[in-house]
Amino acid sequence: MKHKLLPIAVLALAGAVATPAMAQFAKAKDAQEYREAAMTLMASHFGRMLPVVKGQVPYDKEKIKENVAILNVLATLPWAGFAPGSEGGKAKDDVWLDPDGFKQAQDKFHASMKKLTTAADAGDYDAFRVAFGDVAKSCKSCHDSYRQKKK
Numbered sequence: 001m002k003h004k005l006l007p008i009a010v011l012a013l014a015g016a017v018a019t020p021a022m023a024q025f026a027k028a029k030d031a032q033e034y035r036e037a038a039m040t041l042m043a044s045h046f047g048r049m050l051p052v053v054k055g056q057v058p059y060d061k062e063k064i065k066e067n068v069a070i071l072n073v074l075a076t077l078p079w080a081g082f083a084p085g086s087e088g089g090k091a092k093d094d095v096w097l098d099p100d101g102f103k104q105a106q107d108k109f110h111a112s113m114k115k116l117t118t119a120a121d122a123g124d125y126d127a128f129r130v131a132f133g134d135v136a137k138s139c140k141s142c143h144d145s146y147r148q149k150k151k
């Protein structure tokens with residue numbers, strides 16, 4: 001690979017899209033891929049606890065606690081990906097048209113994650129199951145409002 005042309009390409013790109021709000025992502029597609037990747041990881045770490053919630057796999061306090069800690073880190077990630085100017089992907093335009101509502105949906109999610117963390121840290125299986133259901137509801141209610149329906 002020759003990189004002679006790269007500086008020009010980079011300059012052109014920067015001139016086209018480098019507004020301060022988009023500083024973390026070179027282009028809209030990068031932001032979309034970032035938030036979708038973060039959501040995918042959240043879904044993996046959330047979904048793997050479902051068999052425990054359903055009673056199909058025994059409750060292992062330490063394993064759940066560890067996984068919830070990872071989920072807490074992942075839960076901080078997607079939001080920067082909804083940067084101004086990155087409309088598209090499977091997100092509805094309402095994310096950008098109704099930023100307060102979108103923020104409220106995030107807050108609801110973080111509040112439910114807090115309850116899940118408390119329950120997981122305490123090793124309280126019943127509270128963990130209830131809190132898991134609340135987190136699932138907060139994922140779903142945000143998706144209902146801000147994610148495009150699957151076709």
Ligand code: HEC
Binds near residue numbers: 138147
């Ligand atoms: C505050 C809103 C909000 C919350 C809370 C939320 N999501 Fe999302 N999620 C979205 C939006 C918007 C998209 C579409 C993003 C895109 O395609 O640009 C999305 C996309 C996804 C995707 C698809 C990713 C892809 O590759 O297309 C998965 C999976 C997902 N979310 C899982 C979850 C799970 C699991 C939770 C809860 C643990 C959750 N989400 C919480 C808004 C939210």
